[in-house]
Amino acid sequence: MAARIHGGAATALSTFNPKKLVAPSRTNLPAARSSKRCIVAGGGSDASKKSLSVRHSQKLIANAAVATKAETSATTGTGHELLLFEALQEGLEEEMDRDPHVCVMGEDVGHYGGSYKVTKGLADKFGDLRVLDTPICENAFTGMGIGAAMTGLRPVIEGMNMGFLLLAFNQISNNCGMLHYTSGGQFTIPVVIRGPGGVGRQLGAEHSQRLESYFQSIPGIQMVACSTPYNAKGLMKAAIRSENPVILFEHVLLYNLKEKIPDEEYICNLEEAEMVRPGEHITILTYSRMRYHVMQAAKTLVNKGYDPEVIDIRSLKPFDLYTIGNSVKKTHRVLIVEECMRTGGIGASLTAAINENFHDYLDAPVMCLSSQDVPTPYAGTLEEWTVVQPAQIVTAVEQLCQ
Amino acid sequence: ISDDSSFYGGHGIVGAQVPLGCGIAFAQKYAKEEAVTFAMYGDGAANQGQLFEYICLWDLPSILVCENNHYGMGTADWRAAKSPSYYKRGDYVPGLKVDGMDAFAVKQACKLAKEHALKNGPIILEMDTYRYHGHSMSDPVGAHTFTRDDISGVRQERDPIERIKKLVLSHDLATEKELKDFFINLNIDMEKEIRKEIDDAIAKAKDCPMPEPSELFTNVYVKGFGTESFGADRKEVKAALP
16 A cells, blocks of 8 residues: 555656655555555545545545554464553563664663662662662763663663653763764764653642653754553664664553563564554544543544544654655644643644644644643643643544544 | 742652752852751652752752652662761762650751851751651552561660650659659640640531632642733633532
């Protein structure tokens, strides 16, 4: 299945430089990336040109599943089921087995097994020096990890909560991000900085921060966000193998997700977005926990006759504008659902990027649903109102698809 | 947190409150109040590194209190620091190690510390104490650090309240029987009263209505100076619930 290029875009192609989008390793359109493709009744390329109000009145019912897995993991038959934190642990353990330079450092990662059990059992297996319990000084041990990376080790630095990494911002920005550049390429920093972030269940303002919005400006780093056990393990392994510093954003509420993942070894591409549910009416871009809110809203939307295309962008820096672009060219409407604050979040950057690159393909302004610009309240009800809920997503889609 | 009782609150990021405490001491010195500030932190936070260098420069009337319960959530203090003598950390800042489980010792130490802070400058108090329960809701006790015997042992020997009871007995201020009767009466009444107070408070809290959505935006900025909450584009944003 090849991605369809809208007929009307032929003239626009001359001004539009596809080279801007294509990652160096990718030279052709992705074939067979989505295993399930929804069949739109009354399809044909004209359908996409008709206004959506006409299609809506025809009450098309998309018959694809609400959540489809693009990769072939579930179709290989064998596999093992585990929780997300176990998937992370598996990925970490496999990489540590494979390469003796990989080590872990963080607070309570060793004997305690990690505050979210991601490093459970690793200290017993690999020893105290390879799975290092550090004192509570984020700035110091992040700097230490970066220094170790400069001389050949591949540390995985764990922030017990992403909010604590604010104390290490100096190290991450100045040393981690910039050293490769300022040293003229002499020093590589193959470090992975990971930790749980995002709004949890009444954790309070200081422990519910979304650091991806602060880190996204730092040149020289890559940011990825995992959302399922499958991509958690794949992204962890890819991040460790990468020669660039990678920040892996996990989410406090997603650690107990269960999924079946393949037995054989696999890694996920660090710069690729994941097609969660192909569709025709609107592109919904999301990542991390909001993916699940979006999929919940998608159920409601499908019942109402809409056909949303849901993409988990996964790569927060750089964006996979290739996948996103193809989707925008198909649906012409974009809704971004994120957990960052409205000001300066990932959604804000993504809106700018889409407007800049795909303006001609948009039928409606890009809408971005984000958290409110307030410190996350402790009260449960207020906390719910801070983040985007599925009902708001449904309303936004209905508004965009008028 | 309460402004009128001079309690400036606990803080989420470990160690972040110590510079705040020093700031309060700075303001006290600036305004020439004869007051001191107690900045409290734990043995885990002692390694965060935002502590000593500057408070001596200006002889701020601050007392840094390190509550050393020997465990920073999961990691023992000897595994988190080469020198777990937190009272010596200050180098040129004098430090005092106090048995934190002895109420009288703590009282005397604080009195001394206040005199010292007002006259000479900062001082560190390390309160040696013990942790009966886990660090937080997500860290159950007995997970790996303490055993039940350990805890009951400490409760018998070092528990502050038990210790005072022993002192009272050993100095013949009251006989065992008197104490027992007194305590039985007092305890029953006290416990009942305390329990009632707590239950009342819980009931009151549960009865209170949940906050309104509009409360989401209160106190983000100081009232009366424009919008309640705005982003970079100065749009006034309110939560729009469908």
